[in-house]
Amino acid sequence: MNQDLTALVRKINDSAEFNRWCGFEVVTCAPGAVELAMPWRTEVGQYAGFLHAGVVSALIDTACGFAAATLVGPHLLAAHFSVNCLRPASGQRFIARARVVKPGKQQVFTACELFAVKNGTEKLVATGETLLTVLQSET
Amino acid sequence: MNQDLTALVRKINDSAEFNRWCGFEVVTCAPGAVELAMPWRTEVGQYAGFLHAGVVSALIDTACGFAAATLVGPHLLAAHFSVNCLRPASGQRFIARARVVKPGKQQVFTACELFAVKNGTEKLVATGETLLTVLQSET
Amino acid sequence: MNQDLTALVRKINDSAEFNRWCGFEVVTCAPGAVELAMPWRTEVGQYAGFLHAGVVSALIDTACGFAAATLVGPHLLAAHFSVNCLRPASGQRFIARARVVKPGKQQVFTACELFAVKNGTEKLVATGETLLTVLQSET
Amino acid sequence: MNQDLTALVRKINDSAEFNRWCGFEVVTCAPGAVELAMPWRTEVGQYAGFLHAGVVSALIDTACGFAAATLVGPHLLAAHFSVNCLRPASGQRFIARARVVKPGKQQVFTACELFAVKNGTEKLVATGETLLTVLQSET
Numbered sequence: 001m002n003q004d005l006t007a008l009v010r011k012i013n014d015s016a017e018f019n020r021w022c023g024f025e026v027v028t029c030a031p032g033a034v035e036l037a038m039p040w041r042t043e044v045g046q047y048a049g050f051l052h053a054g055v056v057s058a059l060i061d062t063a064c065g066f067a068a069a070t071l072v073g074p075h076l077l078a079a080h081f082s083v084n085c086l087r088p089a090s091g092q093r094f095i096a097r098a099r100v101v102k103p104g105k106q107q108v109f110t111a112c113e114l115f116a117v118k119n120g121t122e123k124l125v126a127t128g129e130t131l132l133t134v135l136q137s138e139t
Numbered sequence: 140m141n142q143d144l145t146a147l148v149r150k151i152n153d154s155a156e157f158n159r160w161c162g163f164e165v166v167t168c169a170p171g172a173v174e175l176a177m178p179w180r181t182e183v184g185q186y187a188g189f190l191h192a193g194v195v196s197a198l199i200d201t202a203c204g205f206a207a208a209t210l211v212g213p214h215l216l217a218a219h220f221s222v223n224c225l226r227p228a229s230g231q232r233f234i235a236r237a238r239v240v241k242p243g244k245q246q247v248f249t250a251c252e253l254f255a256v257k258n259g260t261e262k263l264v265a266t267g268e269t270l271l272t273v274l275q276s277e278t
Numbered sequence: 279m280n281q282d283l284t285a286l287v288r289k290i291n292d293s294a295e296f297n298r299w300c301g302f303e304v305v306t307c308a309p310g311a312v313e314l315a316m317p318w319r320t321e322v323g324q325y326a327g328f329l330h331a332g333v334v335s336a337l338i339d340t341a342c343g344f345a346a347a348t349l350v351g352p353h354l355l356a357a358h359f360s361v362n363c364l365r366p367a368s369g370q371r372f373i374a375r376a377r378v379v380k381p382g383k384q385q386v387f388t389a390c391e392l393f394a395v396k397n398g399t400e401k402l403v404a405t406g407e408t409l410l411t412v413l414q415s416e417t
Numbered sequence: 418m419n420q421d422l423t424a425l426v427r428k429i430n431d432s433a434e435f436n437r438w439c440g441f442e443v444v445t446c447a448p449g450a451v452e453l454a455m456p457w458r459t460e461v462g463q464y465a466g467f468l469h470a471g472v473v474s475a476l477i478d479t480a481c482g483f484a485a486a487t488l489v490g491p492h493l494l495a496a497h498f499s500v501n502c503l504r505p506a507s508g509q510r511f512i513a514r515a516r517v518v519k520p521g522k523q524q525v526f527t528a529c530e531l532f533a534v535k536n537g538t539e540k541l542v543a544t545g546e547t548l549l550t551v552l553q554s555e556t
Contacts, residue, residue, distance in 0.1 A: 017184045018191035045156045052157035053217050054197020061192040078192050079385060080358055080409050082221035082499060084526050084548070086519040101544060102503040106384060106411055107357060109501050111544075127518060127528075127546075131358050131409065131501070133384055218524060219497055219548050221360060223387050223409070225380040240405060241364040245523060245550055246496060248362050250405075266379060266389075268405075270362070270497050270548065272523055295462045296469035323434045330435035331495050332475020339470045356470050360499035 005029040009066045012074055016062075022055060024062060032100040034066040039093050051089035056114060056126050057081070063098035064110035064130035071103045072134055079107070081130040089125040091116030101129075108132045144168040148205045151213055155201075161194060163201060171239040173205040178232050190228035195253060195265050196220070202237035203249035203269035210242045211273055218246070220269040228264040230255030240268075247271045283307040287344045290352055294340075300333060302340060310378035312344040317371050329367035334392060334404050335359070341376035342388035342408035349381045350412055357385070359408040367403040369394030379407075386410045422446040426483045429491055433479075439472060441479060449517035451483040456510050468506035473531060473543050474498070480515035481527035481547035488520045489551055496524070498547040506542040508533030518546075525549045 006029040013019050013026050013036075022044065027035040038044075038059060046052040061081050068076055098112035114126040145168040152158050152165050152175075161183065166174040177183075177198060185191040200220050207215055237251035253265040284307040291297050291304050291314075300322065305313040316322075316337060324330040339359050346354055376390035392404040423446040430436050430443050430453075439461065444452040455461075455476060463469040478498050485493055515529035531543040 012186050016186040016191065017182050018194065019185075021182050022193075043156050043160050046158075047151050047155040047213075052155065052197060053200040053220065054161075054193050055157060057196035057200070057220075057222075058191060058193020061196070074186075077227070078224050080221065080223050081192065081196075082219065082360070083196075084219050084518070084546070085217050086526055088216070101501070102541075106414065109503055109544075124519075127526075129501070129544075136384065221499070223379070223407070225387055240362070241402075245553065248364055248405075263380075266387075266407075268362070275523065290464050294464040294469065295460050296471060297463075299460050300471075321434050321438050324436075325429050325433040325491075330433065330475060331478040331498065332435060332439075332471050335474035335478070335498075335500075336469060336471020339474070352464075355505070356502050358499065358501050359470065359474075360497065361474075362497050363495050366494070 002030050005031065005070050009034060009069060012066065012069065019062060022058060026066065029070055032067060032071050034063050034070065034098050036063040036066065036096045037093060040091060051094060053085065056085065056089055057083050059094060059096040060112045060114055060126065060128035061130055063096035064112050065132060067098040067100050067110050068108040068132045071100055072108060075135040076132045077135060079131050079133045081128060083126055083128040085126050087123065087125045089116050091118040093117040095122065106134055108134065141169050144209050148173060148208060151205065151208065158201060161197060165205065168209055171206060171210050173202050173209065173237050175202040175205065175235045176232060179230060190233060192224065195224065195228055196222050198233060198235040199251045199253055199265065199267035200269055202235035203251050204271060206237040206239050206249050207247040207271045210239055211247060214274040215271045216274060218270050218272045220267060222265055222267040224265050226262065226264045228255050230257040232256040234261065245273055247273065280308050283309065283348050287312060287347060290347065296336065297340060300336060304344065307348055310345060310349050312341050312348065312376050314341040314344065314374045315371060318369060329372060331363065334363065334367055335361050337372060337374040338390045338392055338404065338406035339408055341374035342390050343410060345376040345378050345388050346386040346410045349378055350386060353413040354386065354410045355413060357409050357411045359406060361404055361406040363404050365401065365403045367394050369396040371395040373400065384412055386412065419447050422487050426451060426486060429486065435475065436479065439475060443483065446487055449484060449488050451480050451487065451515050453480040453483065453513045454510060457508060468511060470502065473502065473506055474500050476511060476513040477529045477531055477543065477545035478547050480513035480529050482549060484515040484517050484527050485525040485549045488517055489525060492552040493525065493549045494552060496548050496550045498545060500543055500545040502543050504540065504542045506533050508535040510534040512539065523551055525551065
């Protein structure tokens with residue numbers, strides 16, 4: 001079952017141009033939980049050479065959306081998201097681990113932690129959360 | 140004076156690789172207010188072809204940071220930011236207008252509106268806010 | 279029409295025990311906009327004698343909910359809200375001015391400013407926003 | 418050591434008029450973690466008889482502030498906080514469990530879960546987070 005989930009989520013990930021440009025990789029999927037990774041390269045940097053807050057946000061928002069999609073399917077839109085920047089995000093690789101906090105028919109609450117990997121060691125660099133709206137089918 | 144501000148902010152903008160890749164343009168700067176624009180291209184899209192939430196976030200967070208920098212200088216880090224996605228973001232061009240809500244010695248509160256321009260008409264597609272920490276010089 | 283709105287909102291306000299204890303007063307209502315006030319008294323203070331963040335939050339969240347109710351009726355629940363504490367909240371009276379940023383069938387985005395009134399002068403002490411879910415009738 | 422912490426936090430709690438009115442009880446304190454409880458009574462209700470969002474917020478914000486105080490002392494102000502309302506908050510007793518996510522010299526990131534206790538069973542009803550500013554001594 002998780003293989004089907006992973007295939008579904010990878011398909012969504014591959015269909016998004018920005019995700020492909022960033023190099024997002026869907027590592028693992030389980031019901032209500034997703035791990036998303038991205039290698040560092042200089043194009044995703046801000047002025048001081050850290051990971052740009054927009055890409056921090058993209059990783060968190062995307063992982064949260066995928067976690068929600070494992071439970072309620074892909075017809076979702078982020079309504080609100082927020083990010084806490086705990087430390088300057090610097091590393092060779094970034095891993096976002098998202099989970100569903102509370103699913104629902106109308107909305108799904110999710111949360112995410114973002115880790116930077118440097119010389120094999122993970123460090124928590126940001127946390128975030130996304131509130132997603134389930135699109136009502138118009139039957 | 141605003142010309143100096145604009146020059147300062149453009150310099151920061153040009154020094155960030157991700158901003159250059161996105162095509163961010165600093166349109167206008169005044170003390171406590173910045174307008175930042177970006178043309179649409181498919182690489183910034185999510186799976187349904189709208190502007191990716193990460194780029195929505197990058198525009199808002201960057202414009203907020205620039206607005207703060209016009210008042211307190213560039214030694215700032217975003218501590219927290221949040222985004223409301225009001226409508227699917229679709230257009231030929233996007234304009235983020237940020238302003239400082241409350242400056243301070245330790246932190247700066249900012250807010251931003253993001254507009255999509257389609258056939259010459261602006262539509263509000265997202266709002267957001269960023270709380271920035273002023274880096275203390277270690278003298 | 280605004281008189282009917284005001285009557286509706288005052289009725290909701292009077293039906294909430296906590297609002298009555300706080301002394302919330304519905305000052306004015308228009309479609310998508312509400313002004314809510316509360317006199318200071320020591321029982322709403324935190325340890326340093328300023329207005330307690332919980333009451334700051336109650337004023338903002340309540341005014342936002344009322345602003346939404348003027349457009350979509352009272353069947354609403356706050357899903358997410360956030361507050362920026364710009365300055366210590368100190369005054370003889372507090373005024374929350376809320377407005378709908380974007381109404382919708384499933385959710386309503388609102389924003390609010392909170393002012394402290396001291397010796398006749400208003401000062402902005404907090405801003406906030408609330409994302410409300412419209413409860414689906416189960417017909 | 419935790420007894421001293423608990424004594425310190427209880428002293429702050431007792432010095433806040435609103436906390437006393439609400440009936441906040443400091444249950445346990447450890448470095449970076451606090452549990453705060455409050456019995457239900459009708460005065461803390463909103464119009465439908467659930468716990469008022471302002472009191473939800475007060476519990477979360479207060480527990481977060483206390484958790485931060487266990488690590489950096491009481492000279493703190495909340496700069497930003499947010500709350501996710503997962504379910505209508507209804508119960509005989511409410512328990513807020515807060516923890517420090519990232520301490521710092523200038524700011525402290527905290528997070529909190531709020532549980533409603535009904536007939537001996539805990540249910541998660543809200544999550545929240547608070548970003549606190551450490552007040553700089555003016556020596």
